[in-house]
Amino acid sequence: MSPESQQDIAIRVRGLVTRFGRQTVHDGLDLDVRRGEILGVVGPSGCGKSVLLREIVGLDPPTEGNIGFPYHEAQGREPRMGVMFQDGALFSNLTVLENVEAPLREHTQLSPELRSEIAGLKLAMAGLGSDAHYKRPAQISGGMRKRAAVARALALDPELLFLDEPTAGLDPISAENFDRMIQDLAHSLGLTVFLVTHDLDTLHAICDRVAVLYKGKVAALGAIADIAADAEGWVKDYFSGPRGRAAGRAAGG
Numbered sequence: 257m258s259p260e261s262q263q264d265i266a267i268r269v270r271g272l273v274t275r276f277g278r279q280t281v282h283d284g285l286d287l288d289v290r291r292g293e294i295l296g297v298v299g300p301s302g303c304g305k306s307v308l309l310r311e312i313v314g315l316d317p318p319t320e321g322n323i324g325f326p327y328h329e330a331q332g333r334e335p336r337m338g339v340m341f342q343d344g345a346l347f348s349n350l351t352v353l354e355n356v357e358a359p360l361r362e363h364t365q366l367s368p369e370l371r372s373e374i375a376g377l378k379l380a381m382a383g384l385g386s387d388a389h390y391k392r393p394a395q396i397s398g399g400m401r402k403r404a405a406v407a408r409a410l411a412l413d414p415e416l417l418f419l420d421e422p423t424a425g426l427d428p429i430s431a432e433n434f435d436r437m438i439q440d441l442a443h444s445l446g447l448t449v450f451l452v453t454h455d456l457d458t459l460h461a462i463c464d465r466v467a468v469l470y471k472g473k474v475a476a477l478g479a480i481a482d483i484a485a486d487a488e489g490w491v492k493d494y495f496s497g498p499r500g501r502a503a504g505r506a507a508g509g
Contacts, residue, residue, distance in 0.1 A: 263291070263326075263327055263330065264290055264291055264327075265288050265289070265290060265291065265326040265327060266289050266290065266291045266292075266325060266326075266327055266328075266335070266415075266416060266448040267287070267288070267289035267312060267323070267324075267325060267416070267448070267450065268287075268288050268289075268322075268323070268324045268325070268326055269285060269286060269287040269288075269308075269312070269321070269322070269323050270286055270321060270322045270323075270324075271284055271285075271286065271320060271321040271322065272284070272285040272286070272287075272308070272311070272318050272320070272321035272322075272323070273285075273318060273319045273320035273321055274304060274307055274308075274311065274318050274319050275319045280472060281302075281303070281304035281307055281472065282304050282307070282308065282318070282321075282472050282473075283471070283472030283473060284321075284472070284473060285308070285321070285469070285472065285473050285474060286473075286474060287308075287467055287474050287477070289448060289450060290448070290464075290465075291327055291448055292442075292446060292447075292448055293448060293449070293464040293465060294438070294439070294442055294449040294451060294462050294463050294464050295448075295449065295450055295451065295463065295464065295465050295466070295467060296451050296453055296458065296459045296463035296465070296466040296467070297309075297450065297451065297452045297453070297466075297467050297469065298452075298453065298454065298459065298466060298467070298468055298469070298494070299468055299469030299470055299475075300470065300490060303469045303470060303471075303472075304469060304472075305452045305469055306342065306420050306421075306452055308452075308469070309339075309418050309420055309450060309452055311323060312418070312450065313337055313339055313418055325416075328415075335414075335415050335416050336412060336413060336414045336415050336416070337414050337415075337416045337417075337418065338408075338409035338410055338411070338412065338414030338416070338417050338418070339409055339417075339418045339420075340402070340405045340406050340408075340409045340417075340418065340419045340420065340422060341405070341420050342420045342421050342424070343401075343424075343425075345405065346393040346401060346404060346405060346408070347393075348392065348393055348394060349392070350392070351389065351390050351391060351392055352379065352384065352388050352389055352390070352391055352392070352393070352396065352400075352404045353372065353375050353376065353379065353389040353390060355393070355404060355408050356375035356378050356379055356404065356407045356408045356411055357371045357372065357374075357375045357411075358408065358411075359408065359411040359412050360374060360375065360411055360412070363412060364412075374411070375407070375411065376389065378407040378408070378410045378411055379403075379404065379407045381407065381410065381441065382403040382404065382406045382407040382410070382437065382441075383403050383433075383437055384400060384403050384404060384407065388400055388404070398425055398426060398430075399426055399427075399430040399433075399434065402422060402423075402426070402434060403434070403437070406419075406422075406437070406438070406441075410441070410445075414447070415446075415447065415448065416447070416448050416449075416450065417441075417442070417447045417448070417449045417450070418449075418450045418451075418452075419438070419449065419450070419451045419452065419453075420452045421452055421453055421454065422434060422438070422451065422453065422458075423435065423453065423455045423458055424453075424454070424455070428457075431455065431457065431458070432457070432461070435457070435458050435461045435462050436461075436462075438451075438462060439461070439462040442462075451463065456495075459480060460480060463480070464479075465477065465478055465479060466478070466479070466480055466483060468483065468491050468494075470490055470491065475490075475491055476491050480495065483495060484496055
């Protein structure tokens, strides 16, 4: 592979195999994620979308295969990553501000005052005002919790942002506002976003490309219009069913 193409790839997955006992979740999965793109990852329940995310960020080891970061490896360093887990996974006994401070407290030697200032800035970037800073997660709405989780994922200035079902459980207006926030953050901060979702509206609204996981592999990869044009089987049902057509019309597709 030429140096130029290496510079374009933020995440490279090759020959990934994941087994849990007798169950094979990934079976020789290959995937490239381009620098600066928002990649939506979809597939039927149980196909290993969240498992793939956890393996890429290093939380779970795959059974076989390789996961690399060509652009960052060419610079001799590891990429900075931020993760928003399903349902936000905020610490219930900490305030919103303390939740965002947690990575800074764990991984830096910053003073408490500077940690608080940075956390407040990240919350502002995620659209949360100071009135939410000193509340606990149970005292704010689901949409606000998700924004707080994004702020925490941004705390250490990541280059790669991983989002696991970020709009699940949100009403349509909150989900649309959340999508717009992610798109704005990705563009303004130069993020590469790996987004696991079932939300067809999110796919149409903000994803540059979509990877479809099916039967252990990437069954389709590309722009939604290109995937839908050549789709068969489950992929066709997903993108060309009533909800897929409605999402496409709403997005102007």
